[in-house]
Amino acid sequence: xxxxxxxxxxxxxxxxxxxxxxxxxxxxxxxxxxxxxxxxxxxxxxxxxxxxxxxxxxxxxxxxxxxxxxxxxxxxxxxxxxxxxxxxxxxxxxxxxxxxxxxxxxxxxxxxxxxxxxxxxxxxxxxxxxxxxxxxxxxxxxxxxxxxxxxxxxxxxxxxxxxxxxxxxxxxxxxxxxxxxxxxxxxxxxxxxxxxxxxxxxxxxxxxxxxxxxxxxxxxxxxxxxxxxxxxxxxxxxxxxxxxxxxxxxxxxxxxxxxxxxxxxxx
Amino acid sequence: xxxxxxxxxxxxxxxxxxxxxxxxxxxxxxxxxxxxxxxxxxxxxxxxxxxxxxxxxxxxxxxxxxxxxxxxxxxxxxxxxxxxxxxxxxxxxxxxxxxxxxxxxxxxxxxxxxxxxxxxxxxxxxxxxxxxxxxxxxxxxxxxxxxxxxxxxxxxxxxxxxxxxxxxxxxxxxxxxxxxxxxxxxxxxxxxxxxxxxxxxxxxxxxxxxxxxxxxxxxxxxxxxxxxxxxxxxxxxxxxxxxxxxxxxxxxxxxxxxxxxxxxxxxxxxxxxxxxxxxxxxxxxxxxxxxxxxxxxxxxxxxxxxxxxxxxxxxxxxxxxxxxx
Amino acid sequence: xxxxxxxxxxxxxxxxxxxxxxxxxxxxxxxxxxxxxxxxxxxxxxxxxxxxxxxxxxxxxxxxxxxxxxxxxxxxxxxxxxxxxxxxxxxxxxxxxxxxxxxxxxxxxxxxxxxxxxxxxxxxxxxxxxxxxxxxxxxxxxxxxxxxxxxxxxxxxxxxxxxxxxxxxxxxxxxxxxxxxxxxxxxxxxxxxxxxxxxxxxxxxxxxxxxxxxxxxxxxxxxxxxxxxxxxxxxxxxxxxxxxxxxxxxxxxxxxxxxxxxxxxxxxxxxxxxxxxxxxxxxxxxxxxxxx
Numbered sequence: 001x002x003x004x005x006x007x008x009x010x011x012x013x014x015x016x017x018x019x020x021x022x023x024x025x026x027x028x029x030x031x032x033x034x035x036x037x038x039x040x041x042x043x044x045x046x047x048x049x050x051x052x053x054x055x056x057x058x059x060x061x062x063x064x065x066x067x068x069x070x071x072x073x074x075x076x077x078x079x080x081x082x083x084x085x086x087x088x089x090x091x092x093x094x095x096x097x098x099x100x101x102x103x104x105x106x107x108x109x110x111x112x113x114x115x116x117x118x119x120x121x122x123x124x125x126x127x128x129x130x131x132x133x134x135x136x137x138x139x140x141x142x143x144x145x146x147x148x149x150x151x152x153x154x155x156x157x158x159x160x161x162x163x164x165x166x167x168x169x170x171x172x173x174x175x176x177x178x179x180x181x182x183x184x185x186x187x188x189x190x191x192x193x194x195x196x197x198x199x200x201x202x203x204x205x206x207x208x209x210x211x212x213x214x215x216x217x218x219x220x221x222x223x224x225x226x227x228x229x230x231x232x233x234x235x236x237x238x239x240x241x242x243x244x245x246x247x248x249x250x251x252x253x254x255x256x257x258x259x260x261x262x263x264x265x266x267x
Numbered sequence: 268x269x270x271x272x273x274x275x276x277x278x279x280x281x282x283x284x285x286x287x288x289x290x291x292x293x294x295x296x297x298x299x300x301x302x303x304x305x306x307x308x309x310x311x312x313x314x315x316x317x318x319x320x321x322x323x324x325x326x327x328x329x330x331x332x333x334x335x336x337x338x339x340x341x342x343x344x345x346x347x348x349x350x351x352x353x354x355x356x357x358x359x360x361x362x363x364x365x366x367x368x369x370x371x372x373x374x375x376x377x378x379x380x381x382x383x384x385x386x387x388x389x390x391x392x393x394x395x396x397x398x399x400x401x402x403x404x405x406x407x408x409x410x411x412x413x414x415x416x417x418x419x420x421x422x423x424x425x426x427x428x429x430x431x432x433x434x435x436x437x438x439x440x441x442x443x444x445x446x447x448x449x450x451x452x453x454x455x456x457x458x459x460x461x462x463x464x465x466x467x468x469x470x471x472x473x474x475x476x477x478x479x480x481x482x483x484x485x486x487x488x489x490x491x492x493x494x495x496x497x498x499x500x501x502x503x504x505x506x507x508x509x510x511x512x513x514x515x516x517x518x519x520x521x522x523x524x525x526x527x528x529x530x531x532x533x534x535x536x537x538x539x540x541x542x543x544x545x546x547x548x549x550x551x552x553x554x555x556x557x558x559x560x561x562x563x564x565x566x567x568x569x570x571x572x573x574x575x576x577x578x579x580x581x582x583x584x585x586x587x588x589x590x591x592x
Numbered sequence: 593x594x595x596x597x598x599x600x601x602x603x604x605x606x607x608x609x610x611x612x613x614x615x616x617x618x619x620x621x622x623x624x625x626x627x628x629x630x631x632x633x634x635x636x637x638x639x640x641x642x643x644x645x646x647x648x649x650x651x652x653x654x655x656x657x658x659x660x661x662x663x664x665x666x667x668x669x670x671x672x673x674x675x676x677x678x679x680x681x682x683x684x685x686x687x688x689x690x691x692x693x694x695x696x697x698x699x700x701x702x703x704x705x706x707x708x709x710x711x712x713x714x715x716x717x718x719x720x721x722x723x724x725x726x727x728x729x730x731x732x733x734x735x736x737x738x739x740x741x742x743x744x745x746x747x748x749x750x751x752x753x754x755x756x757x758x759x760x761x762x763x764x765x766x767x768x769x770x771x772x773x774x775x776x777x778x779x780x781x782x783x784x785x786x787x788x789x790x791x792x793x794x795x796x797x798x799x800x801x802x803x804x805x806x807x808x809x810x811x812x813x814x815x816x817x818x819x820x821x822x823x824x825x826x827x828x829x830x831x832x833x834x835x836x837x838x839x840x841x842x843x844x845x846x847x848x849x850x851x852x853x854x855x856x857x858x859x860x861x862x863x864x865x866x867x868x869x870x871x872x873x874x875x876x877x878x879x880x881x882x883x884x
Contacts, residue, residue, distance in 0.1 A: 014882070016870075016872050016873040016876060017872075018587055018871075018872065033288070053492075056495055056496050057884060058492055058495055059884050060883070060884070061870050061873050062870060062873050063884065064876060064877070064881070064882035064883070064884070065882055065883055066881065066882045067881055067882055067883070078498075079883060080708060086498075087499075087500065088498065089498070090495075090496055090497065090498030091496065091497045091498045095496070096436065096493065098489050098492065098493060099489075102490055103489035104489045104490055105490055105493075105494045105507050106494070106507070106511075106512070107490070107512065107514055107587070108488045108511050108515075108585070108586065108587055109507065109511075110607060114387075115497055117497070117503065117507070118497045118498070118499065121498060121499055121503075122498060128592045151587040151588070153587070153588045155276065162537045167497075218637065245386075276775075277702065277706075278706070280703065281702075281703050281706045281707065284703050284707065285707055288707075288712070288715075289646065289715075292715065292716070292719050293719065296719050296720075303719070318772035344680065369801055396870055404854075408847070408850045408851060408854055409847055409850075411850060412792065412843075412847045412849065412850030412851075413842070413843040413845060413846050413847070414795075414796040414800060414842055414843075415796075415800070416799060416800050416803050416818065416842075417799075417840075417842050417843050417846075420818075420827070420835060420836070420838070420839050421839055421843075422837075424827055424832065424836065428828075430828055435828075465732070472620045476854075480857075480861075480864055482865075483863050483864055484861075484863065487863075487882070509875045515743070523705070523739070525708075526705075526706075526707075526708040526709045526710075527709070529708045529710065529711065530709060530710030530711075532795075532801070533710055533711070533714075534800055534803070534804075537803075537804065547806055548711065548714060549805075552714060552717075552718045552805070552806065553805060555718070557718075560714075560715055560718055563711060563715070564711055564712065564715045565713040567708050568706075568707050568708060568711070570708075571706060572706065575706065
């Protein structure tokens, strides 16, 4: 492939306890190409969210990223960035959508304020400019711009998730990391959100790192998939291959545990 | 709005409850209630005045409910009877004067210690695990665990008696005449420093720990992580995402703390001979001036309720989720 | 219990409390003076004979201190126990039974919460006259349970939803059994915190009430020591030992109990810990083994 957008090399992350350590991520390496949707699948606790957090360096002690790890975005090692560079890097190059949008938005600030603080920090926009950009973004996700002065609790769960996506798009990032973005939503809303993300992806050309435990969903949405088990990346392939010819035992187990409606055929 | 209305109704009920306690106390004690209430009156009290006093407090002929309603009637028309010690001053004027001093001392001390304590709590939470955090947390523990009476006495001993930097009591220099002069106001400020410092020391620890714990409890929330992921500065996240949200439970704990604050300020006033409600109550108890004692309970309860209501209003203003309700 | 002993704050706090308890119990061994008797000249400064000096009427301050410890501790723990019992019982009952019972008890609880504590106690004590320490303990128990009831009720509400409670209900266990054997053991940490807080409150309030002159001045407790010293204008006449001794004793006990309180809080909610539990992490970062 051409130069990958995201290149994770030998990523090892430990949680340092008072006596013992816990290895959450064990020597994981994978690439994500520009404009690609890469999925990380696995059950809870396998380390996929830990990886997601690490890309924007959102971890706090006692997490520790071991020295041999590399996270390269467009050739630059994210782990080497100093404070200023990191602040500029965040959201502008990598944006994140979290699991429960219910909690991702600050309950005491208006929606427009939650756009404004980020727009001012990164682009020095005035309030008026920020309002324009906010209206643009909200329209993209089908939320009426008149509602920008509302508070998060005045929106439904699905709408809040869309607002978060709108905030993500505002700086035109290269990579959007989605950590279980639709798990807390019902199936219909899930589908809508994923379709919307696909449309946006085609318009703006960003890559997606998609994290979920729902393998079936992933196969429909992702181009390539990595399977994680207990901190290790046990299999990595195109979605088609993962679906039709899974190699690792665990991958096969994941498929086997899937209740099938039509006797094994998913799509 | 509905929230505030409900609170108002509740406060009304609580006030009536306090009045009810007042009503039943003398009647539940062994002995003749009239005797107990007015025993300290002695011979100086003219019989018509004694009669009027009895009427105010509901000691009329008739069934209990009638006595009760008579008493409630007096209260809601602002008649709290007359003080026995300061006869013929009405209880309301005795308490009214003192109320000003108490609100001044207690109000200022609460605002100052809330502001300082909250700020310290935010700083400690953000620098969690650092030496600063340990010092602040342990300091807060020490400050809250020492009873107000002890803090007052020790502060008075060190700064009033030993070092002589500040006066040993009273609201202002007793040799000055009360007036709106700079000199008198200056004297008030000077005399107010030690009691203020004492009260603040007593109160600040609680606010610090509360705010710190509230901050820590929400530092793992998704909106905090997203705020950091957005590349916002640490300071911005700490103030607008963490502290702004942690303020809510801290403000509601303020409402609960008001009772303790009243108690602490009462003790401080006695130690410093400050002419506030606390001191008046104390003197009234020594003199067995029951009309004042009972009036005190009502005024202090009313103060609590009003303070609580102000906190309720603040809470509604701070939490957008309640504004529409 | 083990985690409690590993916590530094808890250790120091328990040590302080244990020390005071031991001193109180061993009082007759530590002094031969009768705390109530006149054994020296009035307001003698501390000397070899009277290590903490004497009061205005010539009583040995040290003897009063250690015998007074007994009363202050007894009232503190006794009233604390009473407050906790009432609060826990009401909290569990209203939380578990819900409905009308809950409404009535909660209304009553909120009402008691909103009437200022100390003024109410003062009024009560004024009507009762000179309240002996036992009476003080009783009225504290009768008026100060509301906060404990509220937090216990909140805890009960969340425990109520758990599976083992539901299965006990389905098996037909009577309500009182469920509340005692299923709910209570699972809210025990909040009851513990409540107890420690109540004891702190009781000790402080008893001392305050006695200082204000509502106790029995003949009783020997730290609060009455404060009262008598204040009445004798100890500070103004320079007899600092008379008034500062009970002050420091109360402060010392208060600090001990508070440390214990905070330690229990930290254990119940480990995120609140202070102090450096990240030593190994810092070491690794500094040696370049890793970063954030």
